[in-house]
Amino acid sequence: MTPGVCPITGEPAALVQEVSAGLLRGLWRRTFGVDPTPLPAGRIGIHRAPCGLVFFAPAEEGDSAFYEALYRRLDAGGRVRAAGQDRAEYPHAAARIRPGDAVLEVGAGAGAFARFIPGARYVGLDPNPGAYAAVEGDVRADSLADHAGAHEGEYDAACAFQVIEHVADPLALARDMARCLKPGGLLMLGAPAWPSAMTAIPDFVFNAPPHHLSWWCDSAMIALAERLGLEVLEVRALPPVAAQPLIHWMGRLSPLKTQPGGPWFAARRSWYAALGLSYLFGRAASALLPLPRNAAPMFVLLVARKP
Numbered sequence: 093m094t095p096g097v098c099p100i101t102g103e104p105a106a107l108v109q110e111v112s113a114g115l116l117r118g119l120w121r122r123t124f125g126v127d128p129t130p131l132p133a134g135r136i137g138i139h140r141a142p143c144g145l146v147f148f149a150p151a152e153e154g155d156s157a158f159y160e161a162l163y164r165r166l167d168a169g170g171r172v173r174a175a176g177q178d179r180a181e182y183p184h185a186a187a188r189i190r191p192g193d194a195v196l197e198v199g200a201g202a203g204a205f206a207r208f209i210p211g212a213r214y215v216g217l218d219p220n221p222g223a224y225a226a227v228e229g230d231v232r233a234d235s236l237a238d239h240a241g242a243h244e245g246e247y248d249a250a251c252a253f254q255v256i257e258h259v260a261d262p263l264a265l266a267r268d269m270a271r272c273l274k275p276g277g278l279l280m281l282g283a284p285a286w287p288s289a290m291t292a293i294p295d296f297v298f299n300a301p302p303h304h305l306s307w308w309c310d311s312a313m314i315a316l317a318e319r320l321g322l323e324v325l326e327v328r329a330l331p332p333v334a335a336q337p338l339i340h341w342m343g344r345l346s347p348l349k350t351q352p353g354g355p356w357f358a359a360r361r362s363w364y365a366a367l368g369l370s371y372l373f374g375r376a377a378s379a380l381l382p383l384p385r386n387a388a389p390m391f392v393l394l395v396a397r398k399p
Contacts, residue, residue, distance in 0.1 A: 096149065098141035099306070100263055100316050105139035105147070109355040111300075112136075116357070119297035123367070126161040128302050129154070136301060138354065143315035146286050146307035153260050154302035156220075162303070180330040180391045181253045181282035182208045188278055188395060193248035196272050198236055198265070199255030203229035215247075240268040247272045253282040254391070257304045263319065270320050273398040279322060283308040285329065285392045287352035289343025293370055294350050294363040296342075313394035322396035329389035340387050341377040346370035 098105050113131050120128040132150045140146050154162075182205055189195055191211030197203070200216025206229030216231035217239055232239075250269040256262045270279055284290050286307035290299050299307070310327045317324045332340045343349070348366035350356045357363075 096137070096139060098139075098143060098145060099147060099261060100145055100312065100319055101141065101143055103142050105141040105145075107137050108140050108146070108353065109138045109357070110135045111138065111357045112359075115359050116297055116300055119295055119300075119357075123297055124162060124165055126158060126165060129158045131302055138356070140353075141312070143312050144309040145312035145315070148301050148305050151260060151301040151305045153258060153305065158302060178204075178333050178335040179253050179282070180333050180336075181251075181280070181393045184328060184330070184393055185249075185251055185253070185280045185282075185395075188280065189249055194246060196239075196243075196247045196250045196269070198250070198252040198269060199258075200229075200231050203231040205229075205251065205253070212249075236265065236268045240271040244271050245274050247277055248274060249278045249280060251280040254284065256281055257283045257306050257308060260305055262306060262316065266316055266320055270322065270398055275398060277398045278325075279317070279320075279396045279398065280394065281313065281316075282330070282391055282393045283313075285309060285389055288390045289332075289340050289388060290390060291352070291356060292343040292349045293339070293346050293367065294348055295357055295367045297357075300357065308392055310392060313392055317394060317396040320396075322398055324394070324396050326393070326395040328393045328395075330391040330393055331387040332383065332390045334383050336390075337378040337383045338374050340374075340383065340390065341381075342370040342374035345373035345377060 112135050130152045137149050186208035189209045189212050193212045195212045195214050197205050197216045200218045203216045206214040214229040217234055218231050250272050259265050286309050313327050314324055346366050
């Protein structure tokens with residue numbers, strides 16, 4: 093990812109904010125008790141591209157040590173397992189898949205999406221399927237690039253749900269997924285949305301490098317599809333699901349909220365206090381209240397067809 097250049101279109105992007113690596117490192121350690129590796133030294137720019145994509149640069153994808161530590165910490169209460177079983181995109185993507193379709197899921201985790209498409213021929217890719225206690229469907233440790241080279245033009249649908257925001261080169265990810273599609277096949281990509289409750293929480297480092305490297309919106313998804321020569325069928329805003337209420341309530345109940353256009357991170361006592369209070373209020377609301385039916389969108393789903 094080149095600083096100041098949109099990783100989708102290659103157009104110059106506006107610098108919205110610079111944040112120090114030291115601040116992000118401190119937030120990761122205090123909030124989650126993990127060391128964010130790798131994290132570039134110095135200052136990291138947060139840029140907004142003309143297509144609407146917000147991205148961090150320079151930024152590198154989190155390594156295996158970071159994710160092992162993070163998910164061990166998060167999964168102490170089963171939150172990662174619960175979220176992976178029920179993603180907002182699953183039913184909408186499943187409605188596009190017909191019995192007998194060949195379906196590829198990238199970043200499949202334990203393959204929970206396979207339960208939503210029982211009549212399809214499912215293959216999942218995940219860098220470490222052995223980390224999951226119960227894997228559903230055919231989940232392989234192949235890299236996407238290798239898989240695309242060996243299975244070009246074989247799938248009716250290629251899906252990635254809440255994966256593209258983690259990669260340093262989102263265009264390459266989507267291009268390799270499109271290579272796997274038959275003519276007329278569907279590319280389906282889901283990501284956390286910007287702006288949303290996730291971006292309203294001050295100093296919410298879970299939405300920063302090395303975990304999230306880009307923030308997505310309708311226009312960014314459309315720009316990605318157009319760059320790949322795909323026909324956009326739908327871009328849908330999706331609310332959180334019942335298994336993921338915490339971030340909704342944190343964003344809604346935070347006593348201090350960031351503006352949609354930033355800044356989103358600051359070394360201020362008031363921001364640290366707001367982050368802590370949003371977590372306490374969010375935990376209490378998640379335990380006591382149902383997720384509102386009119387919860388604001390938190391995810392965006394692209395459905396595009398290969399010519």
